[in-house]
Amino acid sequence: MLPPPAPTAPERPLPGASRLLALARAVWSRLGGPVPAPAAGLTPSAGGTILVVDDEPIVRELSRIGLERGGFRVLEARDGLEAVELFRTRRESVDLVLLDMTMPRMGGAEAFRRIRELAPGIRVLLTSGYTRAESMEDLADLPPDGFLQKPFRVRQLVIKVQELLGGQESNFTIK
Template sequence: MAADIISQLMTFARKDSVALQSISFRSFVNEALKLAKVAIPENILMTHNICSDDLIIKGNITQLQQVILNLINNARDAVHGVHAPKIYISLRQYLPNKKFILKHQIPRNNHTYAQLTISDNGCGIEKEDLQRIFEPFFTTKAQGKGTGLGLAMVFGAIQTHHGVIDVESNLNAGTRFDLYLPLEQKAINEFDLNSPVEVIRGKGETILIADDDTQVRDILSKLLTGLGYQVLQAEDGCMAVELFKTHQNNISLLILDVIMPNMGGIEAAANIRIYKPSMPVLYATGYDKNNVLVNALKEDGSQVIGKPYSVATLSRMVRMLLGH
């Protein structure tokens, strides 16, 4: 508990000095949801509807992860004891209307936003408490169950990102949070800034890819096939290991999502390398390429590619790992 309080207080302290970088908010939300699901009991139905647009924003990975986990954990607590508990998350592009502009006093600049909605059918919030939920140290939870800093941190982080937050709640009917983060006007894929656009084709090698997102997996498969590779697909780490056992003499490279249900990419690679220690691995992640996890992944000679990535970058990293 003390560590949680210190961590959240540090978020306030860093408010004016937080480093923001261009990220795909869609990819980030998908990765954050994988982490959040670990803490959700099986009796709670957690569903989501994530748009296909990248929604490039200027964001801080650490703060945004705290925001999403805080709100989902609050929703989990709110539905405790509710019949048929549900949590729903959606992400879409939003163009502000006149009512939104007046309510939040934002400039009329035709700026579009990424709208992240997190709602539940839980206990709801008393009307008199709703006006205070973003105040530091205010909490409606039982003593020892909350610090009163979670929603205050969420509010501060959204302000740091030049966004706005709306909340609606009805007692015994549920609560809905809407987060609005401004999209970059000119989103440029960071991988294309300082690198040539040449696409390097394959030579018919077989690549095993694993990602639990069907859309991401299908697109990656089509890209690799178009580059001249053979592709085997797995929906999680367990399936990847089994596929490798069957086709290990033909597989030349693994492309693994870091976080997947049942078994993630790191554990899958470790299991596969029991059979072939020299197997090259390219990890795909929506997180900051400079964070501790990513740096650790590179220690065994593997490489990391951040989502979203360009075809040219993908083609070069694949050829580099294949040693050609």
């Protein structure tokens, strides 16, 4: 068996990220089931493919785990440049892009514009540690389909993705 190919860009592990990831996996395994069922008013997930774009490995991993447990397939990219290239080759299978705004090589705003040029109707859910207003300054002319401020809960993410792909508004408030 051949070893996996070397990554195109080096991962920058966060301090303590491996311990945090191990803890997250332990918590998920203790939960022993799928993400809690969606609240009333939400359509159960019919599946779909989500492109998760974030330069933080722990955010990608936790998003992937939650989305997969919510019934979605997940593709991952480490920055905007990798996301655009991956989207270019797989756009027919991508239903939604989960896109961080602050990343190396190519930031979220530029990646968002390029992805929308390739597929104007693609749904995009932006994430950022900054506020929505700060994050949207560069995108006033091209609003995304949704926004989640970091840190967000995995349940929030799954519900928001279900809303965006199901086309329904949620009357559910996250506690």
